[in-house]
Amino acid sequence: MTAPVNERKQQILRAVVINYIKTAEPVGSRTVARSYRMGLSSATIRNEMADLEELGYLVQPHTSAGRIPSQRGYRYYVDNLMDLEDLSDADEMALSSSLSTEKMREIEQIIFNSARVLSSATNQTSLIMGPQFKKSAFRQMRILPLDETRGLVVLITDTGFIKNKVIDMKQQLSQAELHQVVSYINQKLYGLTIDQVTTSLINELKRDLFKRLEILEQAFILLEESLKEEKQIRVFLGGTTNILNQPEFKDVDKIRRMLNLFEQEPLLFKILEESSNDDDIVIRIGGENEFSDIQECTLITGTYKIHEKTIGTLGVLGPTRMDYSRVISVMRRLVDHLNQSLSS
Amino acid sequence: MTAPVNERKQQILRAVVINYIKTAEPVGSRTVARSYRMGLSSATIRNEMADLEELGYLVQPHTSAGRIPSQRGYRYYVDNLMDLEDLSDADEMALSSSLSTEKMREIEQIIFNSARVLSSATNQTSLIMGPQFKKSAFRQMRILPLDETRGLVVLITDTGFIKNKVIDMKQQLSQAELHQVVSYINQKLYGLTIDQVTTSLINELKRDLFKRLEILEQAFILLEESLKEEKQIRVFLGGTTNILNQPEFKDVDKIRRMLNLFEQEPLLFKILEESSNDDDIVIRIGGENEFSDIQECTLITGTYKIHEKTIGTLGVLGPTRMDYSRVISVMRRLVDHLNQSLSS
DNA sequence: CTTTAGCACTCTAAAAGTAAGAGTGCTAAA
DNA sequence: TTTAGCACTCTTACTTTTAGAGTGCTAAAG
Helix, strand or coil, X not given: CCCCCCHHHHHHHHHHHHHHHHHCXXXXXXXXXXXXXXXXXXXXXXXXXXXXXHCCCEECCCCCCCEEECHHHHHHHHHHHCCCCCCCHHHHHHHHHHCCCCCXXXXXXXXXXXXXXXXXXXXXXXXXXXXXXXXXXXXXXXXXXXXXXXXXXEEEECCCXXXXXXXXXXXXXXXXXXXXXXXXXXXXXXXXXXXXXXHHHHHHHHHHHHCCCCCCHHXXXXXXXXXXXXXXXXXXXXXXXXXXXXXXXXXXXXXXHHHHHHHCHHHHHHHHHHHCCCCCCEEEEHHHCCCHHHCCEEEEEEEEEECCEEEEEEEEEEECCCCHHHHHHHHHHHHHHHHHHHCC | CCCCCCHHHHHHHHHHHHHHHHHCCCECHHHHHHHCCCCCCHHHHHHHHHHHHHCCCEECCXXXXXXXXXXXXXXXXXXXXXXXXXXXXXXXXXXXXXXXXXXXXXXXXXXXXXXXXXXXXXCCEEEEECCCHHHCEEEEEEEEECCCCEEEEEEEECCCCEEEEEEECCCCCCHHHXXXXXXXXXHHHCCCEHHHCCHHHHHHHHHHHHCCCCCCHHHHHHHHHHHHHHHCCCEEEECCCHHHHCHHHCCHHHHHHHHHHHHCHHHHXXXXXXXXXXXXXXXXXXXXXXXXXXXCEEEEEEEEEECCEEEEEEEEEEECCCCHHHHHHHHHHHHHHHHHHHCC
């Protein structure tokens, strides 16, 4: 085990991975010998493949079949062997046309559309979480009286989010009182990340204000609620039917488990959040995923930003046999696009 | 063909339907004779079943198998033979506990939760369209300046909807001008259904106001847009994986087509809208559905109201072999619940 | 005229058996 | 170190067999 993987073994491993990604069939020594003519006979390849298996990069589904990459094999491929080409011109054309930004002013719509594009460009299922409100910074809050008993609270963040919520105000507040309270709150919270607006901070505010006004209870409940509520964020799915095309999901039971997962938005959110990294595209292969439901899958995630601030995550989920190179290229492209169109 | 279906045939048809709904297996004459002891031998039943087949109520999957109900058979069952019991106490308990209304102030959340409950109580897929904004009546519009260049437009309807949208105002409007415009709009639109606020009406308004102010272009664009946008309404799905449990969907290809349908929100919307009737629960069996994608399914729809005004539709979609009686009971219950909790 | 027992017949679905093909590992020669 | 050759393994697809369920028909009984 001195030089665990020499040049030739790398070539062979690479060939197996690429071939298997394309065909979904176990790759035999003959195939490798022929299609990637490296001047070796199948017997030689066979020996090398046996070594690669012993090293844990390849696996045999059964004694007399070709090899397929193990999780470790994919990892090695992704880290050392894969070459990332740019998208082909045709792909680039197709992508930019479906991303054409006309009439897509609403954030949700942009996200939704991106999910579709991402899934159809990769033939996998895509997940995109909506913008994460709580990572933005508080800018201002307003209360707009609607009628005698109701008001509309509006929260505005530095990233341009507007969140609003209707509240009942059992005790009426005069215009002046309202104004007083609101400006105090604004002053205290300005610039804080929504994350930082904790319950204890709110309680503190409450104490301060209680001395002067005794009618705010409702207003605070609303503030707390409107923040809490934001913890459940929408996750947009694209191409959930794509997994049905993957031969690894020909089993109805697996399909069921997968679709079941797709219905659990909070879980998807967690998965995306915990797998991703603000700066980079992250690739989690099989068991590298923390969540047991997707340990037969690969999840590739990226993040998007509004005004340089990371605000959400997008992901592609599919079998470990996935066209890594392509997915990564598409995702790069899409992240760029999102960053641009959301920051304008 | 004088008396097409006499009492005894009805009994037998009923027995076949009920049995088939429960077991998903073709029902043979022996089964009917035994489990629904009507003092007849299997041979007699056999003759009657042959008649029922000739009349089009039953069908044989193949020459030597039991019978299953045809679409017409189901229809006859639903119209004449089914007895609608109330929900069992256990069911009632389960339902009301999962519908417990605490902390469900947001409309969307109520709807979403209802979809879950509906699907799990029926073991089918449920569809609920979000409240249809456009059927509400305009009550008032406000514009709240956010900063120098942006404003928040708020639309309020008689059903308690609040819709808001941020707009850019390139030309600045003074507070007074803004007020003037807004109150004019309010006066003109008050009481109209959102449906009735057509583009031409908006154009008319625009003409009127142009005489006095020349800076409103933006404000109107926003109004138009915020109305137009509402045409795409969310449809909430529950229990999409339930169809996988139905034996009629053991074919991966059928599954794919179904899931594909579920991804097309606008189509779901159309289906729900066109199948439903404001006053009643509607049952569409197989080919009675207009949309080809669901002609192997039964769709049962109901509508819910806010303040006596029909505002949305909910549906249960599953194979024609469906527990009609139960689904209808559950749906009745759920409609009641929705009407109540949305009108408060 | 209606109902029923009896029986031959049909069709399916599951089980068992068969054959072809792909790929391996090993050995011995180059 | 590489390669040709060959026996062996295992899967998959196809065919055959078998058991069982259910029917339709006929003829007898009520």
